[in-house]
Amino acid sequence: DGFDHCYNKEILNHIENVILGIVTSLSNNEAPVLSLPNRSSWANISFDSAIGLQMSSGSSITTIRSDCPSSATKFAQILKVLSVVYRLVQSNSYATKRDIYYNDTQLFGSQTTVDRIVDDISCMLKIPRRSLHVLATSKGLISGDLCYLEEDGTRIDCHSSSNAVAVSSNIGGIRNIVSSAKFVMIVEKDATFQRLLDDNFCTKLSPCIIITGKGMPDVNSRLMVRKLWDTLHIPIFALVDADPHGIEIMCIYKYGSVAMSFEAHSLTVPSVMWLGLLPSDLQRLRVPDDALTPLSKRDESKLNSLLKRPYLTSQPGWQKEMELMQQTKVKAEIQSLAAISPDFLTSTYLPNKLRYGGWV
Structure with a gap:
C-alpha cells in the first residue's frame, strides 16, 4: 500500500x-x-x-x-x-x-x-x-475454468455453464486467479457466446475461458483479456464474424484503438490469434451461398482502411484473409455455419480448429 x-x-x-x-x-x-x-x-x-x-x-x-x-x-x-x-x-x-x-x-x-x-x-x-x-460499468461477460477474488474479497467463480459472470468493473483489483484453462477465446457476439454456454463448450473440449465484449469491447473486457494473458500465459483466440466489423473488433483486442492508445500497455494483447470465422473457411467448408452476404460499400471502404493500418505488414496471414474477402466480395456471420448443420460450430468447427491448428 x-x-x-x-x-x-x-x-x-x-x-x-x-x-x-x-x-x-x-x-x-x-x-x-x-x-x-x-x-x-x-x-x-x-x-x-x-x-x-x-x-x-x-x-x-x-x-x-x-x-x-x-x-x-x-x-x-x-x-x-x-x-x-x-x-x-x-x-x-x-x-x-x-x-x-x-x-x-x-x-x-x-x-x-x-x-x-x-x-x-x-x-x-x-x-x-x-x-x-x-x-466504467462493464458490458462484457465471462465464463469457464476461472476463479478469482475481487478487490473487496468477494470470490467469483465462473464455472457455472448456465450463467455467465459480468466482467468486473475493477480489473486492477482482481487477485488470486485460479484456472487450469488451456486457452481463452474472445467471442465477438453475445448470441454466439450464449450458444457456447448452452452447449457446455468450456468443459467438453478442454478446460477453457470464453469472454465476450458484446461487439465493440469496452475497456474492462480488454483489461480482463490482458490480465488473463499476463497471469495464465495461455493462447488467446478470437472468434468473430467474417466481415470487416469483426476484423476491426479483433484488431482492437490485439493492437488497441487510436482513442485509447495512451493506455496501450495495459490494454492490448499482441498474441491474439484469429481462429475464425476466416474468409478462407467459407470456401473450404463450402458454406451455402444463401448464407453469405455481399459486402456493402461501407464494408469495402472499412476493409480498405483496415488493410492500410500500420500493423498489418507484421501479419501476412491476416492480410491474405482480408485480401481474399476483398476478391470474393462476400461476408458471413458466425451463425452462417448453422446452414451446414445446426450444431456445426460447437461439435465440428471449433473442435477441429483447436485440435488441428486452423488459425492465423
Whole structure:
C-alpha cells in the first residue's frame, strides 16, 4: 500500500499543477488554457509490435480555452471532473463514470461527454483511468475454468455453464486467479457466446475461458483479456464474424484503438490469434451461398482502411484473409455455419480448429 500512497500523491500533484497553471494565468489577467494531446488522430500514433498502437511523444495538442465560447463549456467540464477525481484519490474511494455524470447532469448534458472527458484527463495527466479512481460499468461477460477474488474479497467463480459472470468493473483489483484453462477465446457476439454456454463448450473440449465484449469491447473486457494473458500465459483466440466489423473488433483486442492508445500497455494483447470465422473457411467448408452476404460499400471502404493500418505488414496471414474477402466480395456471420448443420460450430468447427491448428 506504500506504493499506492506514493502513486496517489503523484496523481494529486499532477492535478495541483494543472490548477496552479490556471490560477497563475488568472493572476496575470490571462484567460486560462488547458492543453490536451489530440486523441483522434492517426498522426499521433506509433506502432510497436510488442505493445500495439501507442501515442507518440510528439503528439499534436488541442488547446481548450476558457475565454472562447466554443470551448468554455468543455473547460468547465474538465475542471469539474478534475475536482471529482481529486476528491476520490484523496479519500481513496472509487466512482463509476455514471456516478460522475449524475453528479452534475446539467453541466455534462450526456454520459458520453463524461466518458470522453475522463479519457481526456487520463491522457492529459498520462495516468491510466483506473488510477484516477474512476471505473466504467462493464458490458462484457465471462465464463469457464476461472476463479478469482475481487478487490473487496468477494470470490467469483465462473464455472457455472448456465450463467455467465459480468466482467468486473475493477480489473486492477482482481487477485488470486485460479484456472487450469488451456486457452481463452474472445467471442465477438453475445448470441454466439450464449450458444457456447448452452452447449457446455468450456468443459467438453478442454478446460477453457470464453469472454465476450458484446461487439465493440469496452475497456474492462480488454483489461480482463490482458490480465488473463499476463497471469495464465495461455493462447488467446478470437472468434468473430467474417466481415470487416469483426476484423476491426479483433484488431482492437490485439493492437488497441487510436482513442485509447495512451493506455496501450495495459490494454492490448499482441498474441491474439484469429481462429475464425476466416474468409478462407467459407470456401473450404463450402458454406451455402444463401448464407453469405455481399459486402456493402461501407464494408469495402472499412476493409480498405483496415488493410492500410500500420500493423498489418507484421501479419501476412491476416492480410491474405482480408485480401481474399476483398476478391470474393462476400461476408458471413458466425451463425452462417448453422446452414451446414445446426450444431456445426460447437461439435465440428471449433473442435477441429483447436485440435488441428486452423488459425492465423
